[in-house]
Structures are given as C-alpha cells and as structure tokens.
Amino acid sequence: MCADTPDYKDTLNLPETDFPMRAGLPNREPGWLDRWAKIGVYDRLREKPGREPFILHDGPPYANGHLHIGHALNKILKDMIVRSQQMMGRDSRYVPGWDCHGLPIEWKIEEQYRAKGQDKDAVNVVDFRQECRRFAEGWVDIQREEFKRLGVYGNWDDPYLTMDFHAEAVIAEDFMKFLMNGTLYQGSKPVMWSPVEKTALAEAEVEYHDKESHTIWVKFRVTTPGELENAFVVIWTTTPWTIPSNKAVTFGEDFAYGLYEVTGTPDECWANVGDRFILADKLAGDVMMRARLDDAMWTRVRDVPTAELAGLSLNHPLAGAEGGNGEWDDARDFRAAPFVTDEEGTGFVHCAPSHGMEEFELYRDLGMLDQMLTYNVLDDGAFREDLPFFGGKRILREKAKKGDWEGDANAAVIAKLIEVGGLLARGRIKHSYPHSWRSKAPVIYRNTPQWFVAIDRELGDGMDTYGKTIRERALTSIDELVTFTPEKGKNRLRSMIEARPDWVLSRQRAWGVPLTCFTKVGALPTDADFLLRDDTVNARIKDAFETEGADCWYEEGAKERFLGNDYNAADYEQVFDVLDVWFDSGSTHNFVLRDRADGTPDGIADLYLEGTDQHRGWFHSSLLQASGTKGRAPYRGVLTHGFTLDEKGMKMSKSLGNTIVPEEVTKQYGADILRLWVAQTDFTNDQRIGPEILKGTADSYRRLRNTMRFILGNLAGYDPAEAVDPADMPELERWVLHRLAELDEVVRDGFNAYDFQGAFQAVFNFATVDLSSFYFDIRKDALYCDAPGANTLKSARTVLDILFHRLTTWLAPILVFTMEEVWLERFPGEDSSVHLVDIPETPASWRDAALAEKWSGIRAARRVVTAALEVQRRDKVIGASLEAAPVVHVRDKALAEALHTVDFADICITSDVEITSDPMPNEAFRLPEIEGVGVVFERAEGEKCQRCWKILPDVGSHPHEGTCARCDDALG
CATH class of the missing domain: 1.10.730.20 (Isoleucyl-tRNA Synthetase; Domain 1)
Structure with missing residues (x-):
C-alpha cells in the first residue's frame, strides 16, 4: 500500500x-460452581412443568477416602447423561448417595484403636458405631465437594446415605420381608471367609490376584483286604491346611485308573521301592515326575476299574499317629463325584466339605453332612487349640510381612505328613486366588453358621408376574424388562444369576444394619419355630429404627423392648450379625426411588450405571433384593463402563507411580478437560489416561x-x-x-x-x-x-x-x-x-438431500483446488490463495454446471476461477482420490483491493481509492 x-x-x-483464547479453567471453574449454587440451577430445573421424569439412580460410592480416577469417570458419565436428558426435554433428577456401613470404615476405626493399644471388643458397641458414623460423615462431606468440583450437579444438599435413620429402617424392613416370606434361613456351609477381617465375604467383596501356594501330593492308604491292600490312593491339593479336615476322597466315574509300582528310587525321595500307587492313567507320569521318579523307576501293574475303586476303604495319612488322639482314625469315605477332573492332579480329589462348596453339596445331597463337617478353623484362621499337632497354627498372619500373608499352618501340616510318611511330593504353584478387596489378604472357604436367603424357594407373596422365586424373577427381568449397554452385560449378569448359590446375608461385624430377627432358644434351624415371625414385633423394630436409627438394636433392654409383652424374652436369642452391605445398597431402590419426593412412584429407575465389576455387585444385589421385595428388577436400563488404565494399558498403582488423580488434573487443566476425556473415550471398554x-x-x-x-x-x-x-x-x-x-x-x-x-x-x-x-x-x-x-x-x-x-x-x-x-x-x-x-x-x-449431494461434489472439487494452491505456496510462487485465479478442468458435466451456479472463487478463496470442461492438460494438478477434476495454476489479474485483498481488474476504478466494486459499495 x-x-x-x-x-x-x-x-x-x-x-x-x-x-x-486461554481458558484459565483451573482458576475460573470454582466461580461458576458458586454461581450455579447461588442461582439454584438444579432446583430451578425441577420447576419446569409437564416433563416426563428420567431417573438415573446413583450407585453409592463408599464414604472412605479421596476420589480416584474411576470415581471421576463414573460420576462425570452419570452427569453427562443426566444433563443431556434434561436438555432434551426430560425432568432428569439426580440424587447422589453414599454407602456408609461396612467393614472398610469399621476397619479404620479398629486401626485407630490398635494404634492406641485399645481392644475394640472392650468398647461399648453403640459408642463404637457412633465413631464409625462420624468417620463416614466426614468423608461424605469431603467427597461431596470433590464430586461437585468435577462439575457434577444434583441434589447435593439432600443426598441419600445408607446410615440415615429412614434408610436403616427400610433396610431392616426389607430384611424382615425375607424373614416373613420364608426365604430366610440359617445354614452352615462353606462361605468365603476373611481370617484377617473375621467375617464372611460376598463374591462382590472379593478380587482375584496371583498367589504362590504350596502343592502337595498326599498318600491315603487302602485298608481293604485283598490285592490292593496297603496301596496308596494319591491326592493333590494347593491347600495343605485343609488336610486335617479331610473326610473323604473322590474319583471320576469315567476315568481310566491304574496300579503303579515303584521299582527304584533316587537318593532323595519320599517313595520306597515296592510302594504301589493308584493313579489316573492320564496323570500318572506327571505324578511320578513330581515324586522324582524317572520312567525307569516305576511300572504300571494293571488296570483298576472304578467298580473296584468303589469297594475300597481308605485311611487318613494321620490315622494312628502318636498323639493324634484318634482324631483321624475313622475310615475316609471313598466314592465317585462329578467334580473330579483328570486335567491336573492325580485323578482323585481330597474332600473337606467344611472348606469346599462342591464337596459340601455332594454330601448334603447324600444326607451325610453331620458326619462330614468339621469346625477345626476358627474365625481368625487359626486351628482350634485342642486340634492335635496343629492347635493354634494360623493359615494367615495377622499382618502381611513384605506382602506375604502365609501363616504357619501349611508348614506344620506338611512337616507332619513328612514325619508320618504321608507325603509323596511337594511343590509351589502360582495361580489366581481370591483376596479381600479391603484388606488385600487371601480368603479361605470356611464352614460357619450364616444367614441365607433361599433364591429358589417360592415366595408366596402374590407378586408372581415375573416368577415365583427370586431367581426366576431376576432372570425374567434380565430377559424381558432391562436394556443393557453394552449388550454383553446382559449375558454376564444372567450367567451369574443362573449359577449363583443362595445369598449369604450375614456378616460378623458391628457397623451395619443388624439382622433384625430372634431365634427360639433350644430350637434347631430346621424347626418351624426356630425363627420368630411376628408382624407386630417387626413394626416395633421399624418404628424404632425410623426415629432412633439401628443403634437402638444394641441398647440394653432392646430384646425385651421389641418382643414386648407377647413373648418371654428368655425364650429367644437376639441376632447381632449385621447385613451384608450389598443388601444395604441393594435396598436403595426402596428408600430412595420409592420413598423420596424426587424419586419415582413405582420405585424403578430408568438407569443404573456403574463399572463392570458391579455385575456381581450392586446390579446383582439390587436385582436379588428387588426381586424379593418388588417382584422384578428395580431398573429398566443397566449401563456398564470399564476400568481406567494408564497410557500403556497397565493397571494404576501407587507403587508403579502411574496413577492419575482427578484433583491433580483439575488443578493443571481444569475439570472440563477431564470431562472431555470421558466424552472421547469408549467407556464400554477399559479406558486409558495419562x-x-x-x-x-x-x-x-x-x-x-x-x-x-x-x-x-x-x-x-x-x-x-x-x-x-x-x-x-x-x-x-x-x-x-x-x-x-x-x-x-x-x-x-x-x-x-x-x-x-x-x-x-x-x-x-x-x-x-x-x-x-x-x-x-x-x-x-x-x-x-x-x-x-x-x-x-x-x-x-x-x-x-x-x-x-x-x-x-x-x-x-x-x-x-x-x-x-x-x-x-x-x-x-x-x-x-x-x-x-x-x-x-x-x-x-x-x-435438503439434493443440496447436500451437490455440495459434496463442490467440496471435492474445492479440495483439488486448495491442494494445488498449497503446492504453489510451498514453492513460494504465491504467498496467499487470493493471488491465484486457477483454471479448473471438470470432466463431469453435472459437477461443472453445479460449480457455475455458485461463486466458486469465493469457495476456493481465490480472486477468480475459470471452470472448464475442456480436456485436462498433462500438467494439471490432480488428487488420485478425486477423479475428473484437474487444476492449472494461473495468477489473478488486476490490482489488490486494499480493503478485502482480492486481486481484481476493476480495483482502482471506483470512487474509493484502491478498492474493488464490492468494497467501494460497502464504503457508501
């Protein structure tokens, strides 16, 4: 110019x-949060009339500790759903909630006691429970602010808590429905037990980690007179501590077995020349190798048909041991069983029905449980003191030592077996093993008296639309009433419901809603009058919990208060086990959805949304609970998301230093960046972040x-x-x-x-x-x-x-x-x-589909032009596209006509353009993916307009100096 x-x-x-341009989100976002709270955005949305409700029911996080990235993913995803449904015209309500009872909180309070040298059991239980309540309240307040910081909105001023008095009253009331409909019973069966936490665990409270275990091959002597007398049936187990509780050995009815004799031995070996072993043919070679016997040191003598096995009698390897006091002298039961496998081991299974569900069910169905159950293992995982050789030995330590929980029980059992000549081989195996997700300690199967809900017993409650039993109703709900996102969640939940055993409700802890029932003194669990079933008593309990909370169950005189004058308190025992916390959260559909004004009249949510682990957790327990109290699933939709991994796909771990903490992301980038990450991920699979x-x-x-x-x-x-x-x-x-x-x-x-x-x-x-x-x-x-x-x-x-x-x-x-x-x-x-x-x-x-199709061609032609001009810019022939007036050769007549109907120069951001159907010269620029369009570069002719910078022939011929006609007109 x-x-x-x-x-x-x-x-x-x-x-x-x-x-x-710069967002400054970390500093500015808190101000918007304050503004929304001030103008009451969430409450004002509830005032919009005539809207169809949409209820996403919040699965309660646990009130214990700061939020991790999984919490953030979950809550942000929920928030995006709630907000999007609202903005599409629904009345989309969101009531956040917290799980407040249970072992993690109780564990923290116990840790505080231990640090002070105090004994939890010496503290008044109500005082202890109050400390747990205060602990939970503190974390609810902390987590509430952390969730709000992520931009999550909802009824934060009135969330639901499973420890609220009304919630505790409804949880107790729902439990008493199972009491009254006959599905509640007390049984003694193996359950997953945490010796460290001294309580039964539900499947949802267990996670699987690799664990190195002892493996032992143990000899059970045949005592039946005849050719096989003094031969050994060999079993294999990864739990040596269960050997003292052995009551039987089982074999596979259709397997091929043989008699094998040792003909030679190396220097170090627990087998002797002349020893005879009965083994599954498929596994015999591996067993001999484990016993350090090479192929030249043993021979197969003959077949041992399963019909012959069935007639044998076996002795426990500790039978007759000095100091055993006859504990193991009875003959072991020996029979075929369907759960025996010839994939590993020996082809025989050692059975301790107190510590294995398959063995338990086998002898339960045979009516032999009374003679098969043992009570050798106490609640802390120690052998009973009067058990010969092993009294007081512990399966696990009280505290892990450098990550190792191994107690002294396995070593003691192995040593004794070696001493009595009962061991053939030993080894170690690394395998996936159940651990408590709280203490991270291994769990065991242990036979204890527990309270169960029978899921295959007819309820007789008149709510039979979807089935007569809990399992039937749950499966029908899955098949007919619930939409799953992603669809694969349906099969996962269905398979779990199909295969699950009765629901273990009881936990031997203090912080929770008690099992509000009474048992008749002197009655057996199988007696009709064992459980007190009285609507009046139940109503007293419900009313008291409503006004005082569940602590009143533990007050002095509670039994007399609730039984009233109708019963002699001395005739009844009050149950003090607490309910599985999954029963608490499984009841939320009643005390949140059904009972709150911002709930839904039918107590059914449009959506439950949690991680995939909740197929065996909240989705599962809610389905069972509602099937028993409502007759169907409490949700119409179930959405599951995966787990959050680091950038390399590794599980996050503080020890690896790869954790991403939501608070740190919001401080560095702002919550909107974290929310955008959620929106960009495929949440139905595991996500990566870093x-x-x-x-x-x-x-x-x-x-x-x-x-x-x-x-x-x-x-x-x-x-x-x-x-x-x-x-x-x-x-x-x-x-x-x-x-x-x-x-x-x-x-x-x-x-x-x-x-x-x-x-x-x-x-x-x-x-x-x-x-x-x-x-x-x-x-x-x-x-x-x-x-x-x-x-x-x-x-x-x-x-x-x-x-x-x-x-x-x-x-x-x-x-x-x-x-x-x-x-x-x-x-x-x-x-x-x-x-x-x-x-x-x-x-x-x-x-306008026709217009869209036309402009698809125009955009394609434009791409060829812009690509051709980019070559000229790269070669420094031009500095800007307005310096060009390209000739565009178009083979397709319809496209050429389309280009003539628009200002293609404006579209290409050039000063001029010529559209021609003439054949393309060889030098024409082309893009291989767009056929029939070629571009020949030409410079624009004229002067540069000093206002719009287009190069046009008319510039300089208008009243306003240095302008084109368009700009001259604009200047007036």
Whole structure:
C-alpha cells in the first residue's frame, strides 16, 4: 500500500469479543460452581412443568477416602447423561448417595484403636458405631465437594446415605420381608471367609490376584483286604491346611485308573521301592515326575476299574499317629463325584466339605453332612487349640510381612505328613486366588453358621408376574424388562444369576444394619419355630429404627423392648450379625426411588450405571433384593463402563507411580478437560489416561474453544431482527442448516444411547472440519467485508446464531464450564445459564438431500483446488490463495454446471476461477482420490483491493481509492 492510500481496516466488520483464547479453567471453574449454587440451577430445573421424569439412580460410592480416577469417570458419565436428558426435554433428577456401613470404615476405626493399644471388643458397641458414623460423615462431606468440583450437579444438599435413620429402617424392613416370606434361613456351609477381617465375604467383596501356594501330593492308604491292600490312593491339593479336615476322597466315574509300582528310587525321595500307587492313567507320569521318579523307576501293574475303586476303604495319612488322639482314625469315605477332573492332579480329589462348596453339596445331597463337617478353623484362621499337632497354627498372619500373608499352618501340616510318611511330593504353584478387596489378604472357604436367603424357594407373596422365586424373577427381568449397554452385560449378569448359590446375608461385624430377627432358644434351624415371625414385633423394630436409627438394636433392654409383652424374652436369642452391605445398597431402590419426593412412584429407575465389576455387585444385589421385595428388577436400563488404565494399558498403582488423580488434573487443566476425556473415550471398554492423552484432550479443547470464539466474535451486535429466512439464504448457508439437521439427529440418538463418544466426535468433526476449515474459512470474507445490509452477511450471521444455540447446548452436558462461559458472553445476566435451556428443536425443512449431494461434489472439487494452491505456496510462487485465479478442468458435466451456479472463487478463496470442461492438460494438478477434476495454476489479474485483498481488474476504478466494486459499495 502506498503511503497516501487510505487505511480501510476500521471499515471492516472485524470480530469483537472478550472471550479469551486461554481458558484459565483451573482458576475460573470454582466461580461458576458458586454461581450455579447461588442461582439454584438444579432446583430451578425441577420447576419446569409437564416433563416426563428420567431417573438415573446413583450407585453409592463408599464414604472412605479421596476420589480416584474411576470415581471421576463414573460420576462425570452419570452427569453427562443426566444433563443431556434434561436438555432434551426430560425432568432428569439426580440424587447422589453414599454407602456408609461396612467393614472398610469399621476397619479404620479398629486401626485407630490398635494404634492406641485399645481392644475394640472392650468398647461399648453403640459408642463404637457412633465413631464409625462420624468417620463416614466426614468423608461424605469431603467427597461431596470433590464430586461437585468435577462439575457434577444434583441434589447435593439432600443426598441419600445408607446410615440415615429412614434408610436403616427400610433396610431392616426389607430384611424382615425375607424373614416373613420364608426365604430366610440359617445354614452352615462353606462361605468365603476373611481370617484377617473375621467375617464372611460376598463374591462382590472379593478380587482375584496371583498367589504362590504350596502343592502337595498326599498318600491315603487302602485298608481293604485283598490285592490292593496297603496301596496308596494319591491326592493333590494347593491347600495343605485343609488336610486335617479331610473326610473323604473322590474319583471320576469315567476315568481310566491304574496300579503303579515303584521299582527304584533316587537318593532323595519320599517313595520306597515296592510302594504301589493308584493313579489316573492320564496323570500318572506327571505324578511320578513330581515324586522324582524317572520312567525307569516305576511300572504300571494293571488296570483298576472304578467298580473296584468303589469297594475300597481308605485311611487318613494321620490315622494312628502318636498323639493324634484318634482324631483321624475313622475310615475316609471313598466314592465317585462329578467334580473330579483328570486335567491336573492325580485323578482323585481330597474332600473337606467344611472348606469346599462342591464337596459340601455332594454330601448334603447324600444326607451325610453331620458326619462330614468339621469346625477345626476358627474365625481368625487359626486351628482350634485342642486340634492335635496343629492347635493354634494360623493359615494367615495377622499382618502381611513384605506382602506375604502365609501363616504357619501349611508348614506344620506338611512337616507332619513328612514325619508320618504321608507325603509323596511337594511343590509351589502360582495361580489366581481370591483376596479381600479391603484388606488385600487371601480368603479361605470356611464352614460357619450364616444367614441365607433361599433364591429358589417360592415366595408366596402374590407378586408372581415375573416368577415365583427370586431367581426366576431376576432372570425374567434380565430377559424381558432391562436394556443393557453394552449388550454383553446382559449375558454376564444372567450367567451369574443362573449359577449363583443362595445369598449369604450375614456378616460378623458391628457397623451395619443388624439382622433384625430372634431365634427360639433350644430350637434347631430346621424347626418351624426356630425363627420368630411376628408382624407386630417387626413394626416395633421399624418404628424404632425410623426415629432412633439401628443403634437402638444394641441398647440394653432392646430384646425385651421389641418382643414386648407377647413373648418371654428368655425364650429367644437376639441376632447381632449385621447385613451384608450389598443388601444395604441393594435396598436403595426402596428408600430412595420409592420413598423420596424426587424419586419415582413405582420405585424403578430408568438407569443404573456403574463399572463392570458391579455385575456381581450392586446390579446383582439390587436385582436379588428387588426381586424379593418388588417382584422384578428395580431398573429398566443397566449401563456398564470399564476400568481406567494408564497410557500403556497397565493397571494404576501407587507403587508403579502411574496413577492419575482427578484433583491433580483439575488443578493443571481444569475439570472440563477431564470431562472431555470421558466424552472421547469408549467407556464400554477399559479406558486409558495419562499425561500425553490429556495433552491431546487439551488440544481438542483448544480447537473447540477457537470455534466458539469465532462464532462469538462475528455475532457482536447481532439483532435477531436481521435474521434471514432459510429460503432466502445462499446455498452455502442452507447446506450448513442441512448439516445441522443431520447432526441434531446424531446427537440426540447418541445421547439417548449414552454414546457420548459418537455424539461428541460428530460435533467435533463438524466444528473443526465443516465449520472452521470450510464454512468459516469461506465466509470470513463476507463477514468482514460485505456491506451491513448484504444478504450474504446477514445470512451468515443468522447461521452463526443458529450454530451458537446448537453447539452450546449440544456441548453443555460435556463441557459444563466452558459452554456456560460461552453462553454468558452473549447473554449475561444474574439468572442466565446455558444449563437452564433445552437443545433447540431443529426444523425438518432444513434437510435438503439434493443440496447436500451437490455440495459434496463442490467440496471435492474445492479440495483439488486448495491442494494445488498449497503446492504453489510451498514453492513460494504465491504467498496467499487470493493471488491465484486457477483454471479448473471438470470432466463431469453435472459437477461443472453445479460449480457455475455458485461463486466458486469465493469457495476456493481465490480472486477468480475459470471452470472448464475442456480436456485436462498433462500438467494439471490432480488428487488420485478425486477423479475428473484437474487444476492449472494461473495468477489473478488486476490490482489488490486494499480493503478485502482480492486481486481484481476493476480495483482502482471506483470512487474509493484502491478498492474493488464490492468494497467501494460497502464504503457508501
């Protein structure tokens, strides 16, 4: 520009906005949280009339410890669902809740006692429970603020707690329904038991880790007179501590067995020349190898048919041992069993029915349990003191030593077997083994008296629509009433319900809702009057819990109070076991969904959402509980997400230093970045997160932020009165409206299917590809340079206004803070919030398939032109595309005609363009993926307009110096 050429910059319609490029989310997000609390966004949404409810029922996290990344994923995902359903016109309520009873909290209080040298059992139980309550209350307050910091909204002022008095009353009431309908019983069977925590555990409280175990091959002598007398039946086990509780050996009815004789031995060996062993033929070689006998040291003597095995009698290896006091002198039962395998071991299974469910069920069905059960292992995992040789020995230590929980019981049993000649071989094996997810200690199977709910017993409660038993109702619910996301969750839950045993309800702890029942003194569990069943007594208990909480069960005189004058208190024992916490959380559908004003009249949620581990946890227990108290599942939909791993796909661990803490992410990036990460992941599988992934997420965020900033800047001063009817808009604007109509359906379908990844990706691609790289790029010229009344300018601003309302509401459930910032930039006001509006309805008339097809061809041709110009820019032939006036050769006549109907130069951001159907010269630039379009580069002719920078022949021929006709007209 010459020195005396006017500067037209101030005459342009340049973007105006205070919306900053840098978000500053960590510092600004807390302010928006305060603002939402002040204006009561969540409560104001409840005031919108005539909306269909949508209830996502919150699975209660445990009130114990700071949030981890899994908590963040779970709560953010729930929040995105609640918000998106609300913005699509539902009354989407969210009541957060907490699980407050149970072992983790009790364990923490016990740790405090141990640190002070105090004995928990010496403390008044009510005082102890009050300490547990205070501990839980403290963590509820901490976690509530941590969840709110993630932008999660809901009824935070009135959450549900399983330790609230009403909740405890309903939990007790629901338990008493099982008492009254006859499904509750006391039984003695092997259950997963934690010796460290001294309580039974549910499957959901167990996780599997690799553990190294002893393996032993043990000899049971045949005592039946005849050819096989004094031969040994050999068993294999990974739990030597169960040998003192052995009562039987079983074999496979269809396996091939043989008699094997030792003909030679090495120096170190527990076998002797002449020893004879009965083994499964398939496994005999491996057993001999384990006994250090090579192939030359043994021979197979003959077949041993299973019919012959069935007639044998066996002795325990400790039978007749000096000092054994006859403990093991009785003959062991020996029979076929269906659970014996010839895949590993010896082809025989040692049976201790007190410590194995399959053995227990075998002898239960045979009516032989009374003679098969032992009570050798106490609640702390120690052998009873009077057990010969092993009294007081412990299966596990009280505390792990360098991660090792191994006690002295296994070593003692192995040593004794060696001493009496009962051991053939020993070894070690690393295998997956159940551990308590709280203490991380291994668990054992232990026979103890526990309280169960029979899931195959007919209930007789009149709610038989979906079945007569709990299992039938649960399976019918899965098949007919529940939608699973992803679908594979259905089969997983169904298989668990199909195979599960009766529900173990009791825990031998103090902090929880007690099993509110009484047993008749002197009666057996099988007697009809063993359990007191009285509606009046139950009502007293329910009323007392409602006003005083469950602590009243433990007050002095509680038994007399609840039994009243109808019964002699001396005739009854009060049960003090507490309910499995999964029964607590499984009851939430009643005290939250059914009983609260913000619940639902039928007590059924639209959605339960948790991690995949909850197929055996909350989904499972809620289904069982509701099937017994409601007659069906308490949910219409179940959504599961995977676990969160580090960037390499490794499980997060403090020891590996690969953990990602939500608080640290919000401090560095802001909660919206964490929320965006959730939206970009396929939550139905395991997700990965780490520094590099978060950097990529932040980059996506910046691109979206720039899109919104462009829209805001170019809507400065926009008046809805200037809106242009779509029928009067240029084709390019009508194409954008068509894309919006398509995208609106994609977003709504995605939100309804909880596919946030798909919905977000569609919006993101639209914003960055269709808008920023195409539409905005083209329309900058008209937005900046057109005269204020020009139709193209007004049409573009109309479309930008439409884009604003859709993008902000589509993205508000995900980027809750940023979309609020964008909204307030245009619509400031004390009560203004994007979260108070719905996604706008999109007119069906915006769809124009023919136009979309036409513009698909135009965009393809444009890609060839822009690629050709990029080559010229790279070679420094030109500096900007406006220096070009390319010749575009188009083979397809329909496409050529289409290009003639639009201002293709504007679309290509060139000063001019020539469309021709002439044959393409060899030098024409082509893209292999777009056939029939070639570009020959030509420079634009004329002078550069000093206002719009287009190079045109007419520049300089108008009243305003150095302008083109369009700019001269705009200057007036």
